Amino acid sequence: MPEGNSRPLWILVVVLIVAVAWTQYVADPIQYKMQEKARPKAGGGELMVQLPGQFIVASVAGFKEVIAGALWVRADTFFHAGQYEAIIPIVRLVTWLDPHNVDVYSTGAWHLDYNFVDTNQMSDKRYIPAAVALLKEGIQHNPDIWDLYFELGWTHYNKKILDYEKAVEYIEKACTKDGVDPNTGQRVPRPEYVDRMLAHMYEKVGRFEDAIRQWHRARKRVEETIARERKKKKGGYVDTTSLDVCDRNLGLLYLRMAWRYGDMDAYKKGLEIYKRLASRKDAPAQLVEATRGAEADYTLRVATNNPPRDALKPLDAGFEVTWKKVAPKVFIIKGKVNLVPASEYKDLASECFTHWYRDNQNAPPEQRKLWRDGCRIRWILRDYDYKMPELKTFSYKIDKSQTIAWDSVYVSGGTFSDRIDLSQDPDFYPFKADKYKLTIMFVPQQAECPDYVQDRIGWKGEALRDKRYLDTKTQPGFHLLRKEMVLTKDDVL
Amino acid sequence: MIIWSIAKTTVGDALRKKVLQIFLVVAIGLIIISLSFSQTLSFSSRAGSSTDIMLVKSFGLGLMAVAAWLISLVMGVSLIPQEIERRTIYTILAKPVKRYEFIVGKYLGAVLTLAINVAIMGVVFIAVCVFKAMGAEQPVTPEETGLPLVGMQQVGLFDWNMVWGVIMIFLQFTVLTSVVLLFSVFLTPTVNFFMGLGVYIVGVMAPLTETLSSKESQLHPVLKVFYRVIHIIVPNFDKFNVTNTLLHPETHIESMAKYTGIVTLYALFYSLLLMLLAVIIFRKKEV
Numbered sequence: 001m002p003e004g005n006s007r008p009l010w011i012l013v014v015v016l017i018v019a020v021a022w023t024q025y026v027a028d029p030i031q032y033k034m035q036e037k038a039r040p041k042a043g044g045g046e047l048m049v050q051l052p053g054q055f056i057v058a059s060v061a062g063f064k065e066v067i068a069g070a071l072w073v074r075a076d077t078f079f080h081a082g083q084y085e086a087i088i089p090i091v092r093l094v095t096w097l098d099p100h101n102v103d104v105y106s107t108g109a110w111h112l113d114y115n116f117v118d119t120n121q122m123s124d125k126r127y128i129p130a131a132v133a134l135l136k137e138g139i140q141h142n143p144d145i146w147d148l149y150f151e152l153g154w155t156h157y158n159k160k161i162l163d164y165e166k167a168v169e170y171i172e173k174a175c176t177k178d179g180v181d182p183n184t185g186q187r188v189p190r191p192e193y194v195d196r197m198l199a200h201m202y203e204k205v206g207r208f209e210d211a212i213r214q215w216h217r218a219r220k221r222v223e224e225t226i227a228r229e230r231k232k233k234k235g236g237y238v239d240t241t242s243l244d245v246c247d248r249n250l251g252l253l254y255l256r257m258a259w260r261y262g263d264m265d266a267y268k269k270g271l272e273i274y275k276r277l278a279s280r281k282d283a284p285a286q287l288v289e290a291t292r293g294a295e296a297d298y299t300l301r302v303a304t305n306n307p308p309r310d311a312l313k314p315l316d317a318g319f320e321v322t323w324k325k326v327a328p329k330v331f332i333i334k335g336k337v338n339l340v341p342a343s344e345y346k347d348l349a350s351e352c353f354t355h356w357y358r359d360n361q362n363a364p365p366e367q368r369k370l371w372r373d374g375c376r377i378r379w380i381l382r383d384y385d386y387k388m389p390e391l392k393t394f395s396y397k398i399d400k401s402q403t404i405a406w407d408s409v410y411v412s413g414g415t416f417s418d419r420i421d422l423s424q425d426p427d428f429y430p431f432k433a434d435k436y437k438l439t440i441m442f443v444p445q446q447a448e449c450p451d452y453v454q455d456r457i458g459w460k461g462e463a464l465r466d467k468r469y470l471d472t473k474t475q476p477g478f479h480l481l482r483k484e485m486v487l488t489k490d491d492v493l
Numbered sequence: 494m495i496i497w498s499i500a501k502t503t504v505g506d507a508l509r510k511k512v513l514q515i516f517l518v519v520a521i522g523l524i525i526i527s528l529s530f531s532q533t534l535s536f537s538s539r540a541g542s543s544t545d546i547m548l549v550k551s552f553g554l555g556l557m558a559v560a561a562w563l564i565s566l567v568m569g570v571s572l573i574p575q576e577i578e579r580r581t582i583y584t585i586l587a588k589p590v591k592r593y594e595f596i597v598g599k600y601l602g603a604v605l606t607l608a609i610n611v612a613i614m615g616v617v618f619i620a621v622c623v624f625k626a627m628g629a630e631q632p633v634t635p636e637e638t639g640l641p642l643v644g645m646q647q648v649g650l651f652d653w654n655m656v657w658g659v660i661m662i663f664l665q666f667t668v669l670t671s672v673v674l675l676f677s678v679f680l681t682p683t684v685n686f687f688m689g690l691g692v693y694i695v696g697v698m699a700p701l702t703e704t705l706s707s708k709e710s711q712l713h714p715v716l717k718v719f720y721r722v723i724h725i726i727v728p729n730f731d732k733f734n735v736t737n738t739l740l741h742p743e744t745h746i747e748s749m750a751k752y753t754g755i756v757t758l759y760a761l762f763y764s765l766l767l768m769l770l771a772v773i774i775f776r777k778k779e780v
Contacts, residue, residue, distance in 0.1 A: 009773050016766035023759035027732055030752050034738045065736045066555030069548040100741035101547060183546050183626045184649035185741060 068097040072104065084115050088130075088396040095137070105138030106151045112396070113160055118425040122407055126398040128160055133391035146190040149174035150197070157201065158447055161388075164205045171198045192222060192242055199249065204445050206460050206477065208257055215250035222246060247273050255294060256451075259349035260458050262307035267298050290353045297352035308349030311458025315344065317466040319481045321440045328493045329423035329431065331381075333440060336415050337481065339375045340456050342368075350455040376408035376448035377416050377440060384435035384486065401432045408448055434489055441471075442481040495590050496598040503602020507568050508609070516567070517610050520560030521617050527552035528621055547740055549625045553618040554658050554736050557611065558665070562693065564610050565603070565666040569673030570685040572599045573775075593772040596674070600768050603670045608663060615659035619651075626650045654739040657749050664760040665733035669693055671767040672728065678774045695723060696730035728763050732756055 075090040091108035094101065112131035116124040132155060138148040153170030156163045175198050179190050195218035202211035222242045229238045254270025257263045271294055277283060278291040301307060321335035345357040360369055382404040389399075405428075409418040422429040444454060444461030457463040461479035464470065471482040507513060527549050573596075576582040585595060627650065673689040680688060695702065705712055706720035733756060738749075 006773055006776065009769060013766060013769055013773070016762050016769065019762040020759065020766060023755055023762055024729065024732075027752065027755045027759055030755070031732055034735065034752075063555045063558070065547075065551035065740060069551045069555075072548065098547075098551075098737060098740070100737065103547075181649045183622075184652045185654065186649060 064097045068094045068101065071097075072101075079111075084111065087111055091134070092394070092396065095134070095141075099138075099141040102138060102142055102145065102147050105134055105142075105148055109135045109138075109151060109155065113155060118422075118428045120421060120424075122405060122428075124398075124428050125160075125404045125406060126400075126402055127396070128155075129389045129391050130394060130396045130398065131155060132161070133394040137394050144177060145179055146174040146177040146194055147179065149177065150194055153197075153201075157204075162443070162446065164201065164445060168198070168201045168205055168207075171201055174198075189221075192218065195221060196245065196249070199253075203253060203459065204447075206445075208253065211253055212250065215246055215253065219243065219246040219250070244277070247277055251277070255353065256350070256455070256459075258298075259308050259353075259455065260311035260462075262309040262312070264298075264302065264307050267294075267301075267307075271295055271298055290355070293352040293355065297349060301349075310348045310350065310456060311454075311462045313463055314465045315340075315457055315463040317442070317464050317470070317481050319442070319466045319469045319483070321469075321483045323438060323440075323485060325491060326419075327423065329421070329429065331420045331422075332417065333379055333409065333420065334415075334417045335377065335440070337375070337377065337411055337442060338414055339411055339442070340372045340453055341414065342370050342372055344456050345372065348455060350452075354452070354455075356452065371413045372452060373410070373412045374450040375411040375442065375453055376446075377411060377442050378406060378408045378446070378448075379418070379420070380404075380406040380437075380439040380441075381420070381422075382406075382437055383433040384437050385433070386437075400427065401430055403429045403431050403433065403436070405429060431489070431492055436487040436489075436492055438485045438487055440483045440485075443475075443478075444480070445478065495594045496601060499585075499590075499595060499598025500602035500605060503572070503599055504605045504609070507602065507606040510568070512567055513564055513606075513610070516560050516563045517613065520556050520614055523556045524553045524614065524618050524621055527556070528625060546622070546625055549622060550652075550655060550658075550740055551736060553621060554655075554662070554739070557614045557618060557659065558662050560614060561607065561611050561662050561666040562669065565607055565670040566673060566686055566689050566693075568603055568606060569670045570677055570682040570689065572603060572674055573677040574682050574685075592775050596678075596768060596772045596775055600671060600674050600764070600771075603674065604667050604764075607666055607670060611659060611663045611666070615656075615662075618659065619655055622652060622655055623650055626652075654749065657753055658736065658739045660753060661733045661735055661739075661756070664757055665730055668728045668730070668733075668760050668763050668767075671764040671771075675767045675771040675774075678771050678778065692727055693730060695727045697734060699724060699727070699729040699731040702727075729759075732759060 071090050071094050075087045075094070078084070078086040078090070088108065088111065091104055091111070094104045095108070098104075109131040112127040112134065114123050116127055118124070132152065135148050135152040135155065139152065142148060149170045153167045153174060155161060156170065157167035161167075171194070174190065174194050177190060179188050180186065181188050195214065199211050199214035199218060202208070202214055226238055226240060226243065251270045251273035254263075254266040254273065258267030258270060271291070274287070274291040274294065278288045297308075316338060318336060318338040320337075321333065324332045324334075326332055342357065342360055345351060345360075348357070351357050356372070363369075383402055386402060386404050388404075405420075405422060407418075407420075409416040422431075442461075443449070444457055444464065445459065457479075460477055464479040464481065466481055469481045469483045471480040472478070474480060474482065573582075576585070576599075582595075586592070669689065669692075672692050673685055676685040676688050702720045702724040704710060706717045706724055710717055710720075712720070735752075
């Protein structure tokens with residue numbers, strides 16, 4: 001049987017409706033703020049339609065992250081099956097479903113940068129703009145952590161874009177951010193190597209004062225960490241390796257500034273650091289000997305007012321390059337470059353520290369080296385009007401009519417030679433343009449120019465001279481070696 | 494006291510149901526298996542630690558949500574009709590049991606059953622998360638331990654946000670349970686199941702109904718009003734769907750406790766409202 005009067009219940013219904021409306025009103029702004037941050041800011045919408053139906057239903061029904069996870073597991077399967085083409089659309093979808101999964105951005109960009117390789121294991125450079133755009137999108141969604149700034153800086157620095165100024169810009173930003181614990185999401189300090197990388201990069205672009213300041217900053221961070229650890233361990237063992245790494249690098253920077261450009265004040269500072277390192281009980285004998293040698297050299301130079309200027313003594317590069325087509329799309333690049341005869345090290349100031357020339361002379365004749373190898377010469381072959389596109393939004397659809405390839409050749413005994421075979425991968429190198437540009441160059445600041453070569457030619461290649469191919473315009477303040485050739489279609493095919 | 498007795502009986506009945514036990518066991522099994530899914534990832538650029546952990550968490554939260562969704566629907570649709578079908582309701586109402594006590598007791602029992610199921614899944618899920626985090630490393634120098642070495646460090650073991658995640662799942666499905674309880678007063682179980690499902694999907698898509706009814710929407714004004722009404726009436730399940738926020742707390746959360754508090758009130762008020770409507774209807778119903 002039905003029960004009595006319902007009026008009080010209806011009044012309660014109205015009260016509860018008001019209460020629901022109130023909680024909704026209070027919760028909405030917080031929810032919108034959170035959801036706004038979780039929403040993808042760019043791309044992906046067009047790809048959503050490619051999702052199988054059940055995925056679409058699941059993702060709109062509140063299981064987006066599950067779908068993202070499932071897709072990422074699938075991407076791993078594709079990776080191991082070598083189906084690289086299939087991975088990038090998944091990267092797009094996963095970052096769209098979960099724009100805060102930093103790992104997917106960095107893995108996706110790495111994949112675009114390195115894994116689309118031709119028969120000769122050369123990566124498809126047409127994907128680099130996509131990698132950059134993906135990382136920039138990741139930064140847009142995750143601007144408060146160091147990770148993707150560092151990735152972007154590294155992409156500009158190492159092997160790929162080779163724009164060191166831009167690399168510095170991104171690593172500088174990385175050095176203003178901290179990281180997060182991947183499990184708890186709690187803030188944790190960025191790794192120390194990020195700070196050290198910035199110091200190295202400042203060196204590469206010739207910003208020595210900035211590099212010195214950065215080494216001090218990096219060292220200070222390490223000092224603070226060690227102090228905390230000592231306090232916590234109350235006299236227990238504390239590893240100070242990172243401190244030594246900072247000291248050795250800063251000391252070497254000072255010494256090199258002295259040896260290369262004659263900065264005696266820097267020589268003194270560098271020596272002070274190395275004397276401190278060498279005075280330790282556990283200092284390696286080699287370090288002690290190197291420091292003693294540098295100290296003697298410094299004393300002599302001060303006494304004779306003879307600052308070293310190794311990088312300011314001209315070195316004729318004698319750069320020669322020949323190019324030959326041996327078959328359609330197959331070329332041989334050959335050449336000579338005076339980098340670097342062993343004799344050039346005889347009177348270098350850095351010798352007092354490295355003793356390379358002395359040790360080489362003392363070696364048995366059959367082991368004695370006439371050249372100090374290690375440089376690489378870069379070649380770039382591209383459509384005449386090719387300019388690396390700057391994508392505003394991430395898209396992995398590349399222009400497959402373009403041809404762009406580059407790599408580097410090892411210099412051994414002052415000569416280099418490379419056979420470039422672009423005939424086996426027509427998808428990578430379609431050669432559809434009428435004209436092409438072949439550039440063969442040596443850039444002293446590139447990661448492939450060893451420190452000992454820079455000891456002779458300077459960070460910026462100041463010592464380099466060449467009658468025909470010296471280039472001082474492309475990068476003001478730097479001396480590059482550069483030969484550029486225009487090729488016709490007939491030259492190539 | 495009467496309410497509590499009905500609730501206890503409801504819990505006992507529900508826990509004995511094979512189908513609910515299967516949902517629970519399958520969900521727990523899948524949560525554990527997700528541990529091995531994530532271990533297959535090897536091409537991640539950061540030794541996989543962050544993606545692997547995130548995968549375990551997103552799978553776990555998702556699976557728990559699916560299981561809780563099925564449990565609340567399957568259990569809720571039969572709450573009242575089962576009593577009518579078995580004719581046990583006559584025995585109960587013949588005793589000095591008020592109709593509202595019956596409804597409240599039934600709902601309370603259903604919520605307790607849900608709580609037990611979600612709690613079991615939650616404990617397994619959080620244990621799986623901790624297990625996954627054990628030995629996982631990241632290339633960061635931790636502020637707390639102050640290790641000066643560059644290299645890898647153990648990631649934090651316990652993520653409190655996952656506890657919030659489990660609570661959110663429970664809250665979300667208490668509301669769904671109240672929806673199906675209301676429907677079970679006047680609908681058959683099959684129709685109720687699909688109605689409940691429909692309400693849930695529409696509720697999860699609250700941002701969509703809001704967009705469609707907004708000023709910027711290009712829809713016909715009548716349709717806008719329709720979507721506005723839908724948006725207001727249907728419980729906003731999207732409020733509980735904060736997985737992305739919980740997976741990336743560093744990017745979103747200002748105060749998860751505050752938000753959870755407000756959403757708890759929302760779930761409570763909404764459930765009370767629907768329960769009250771169920772009571773009003775049930776009082777008028779000829780049984």
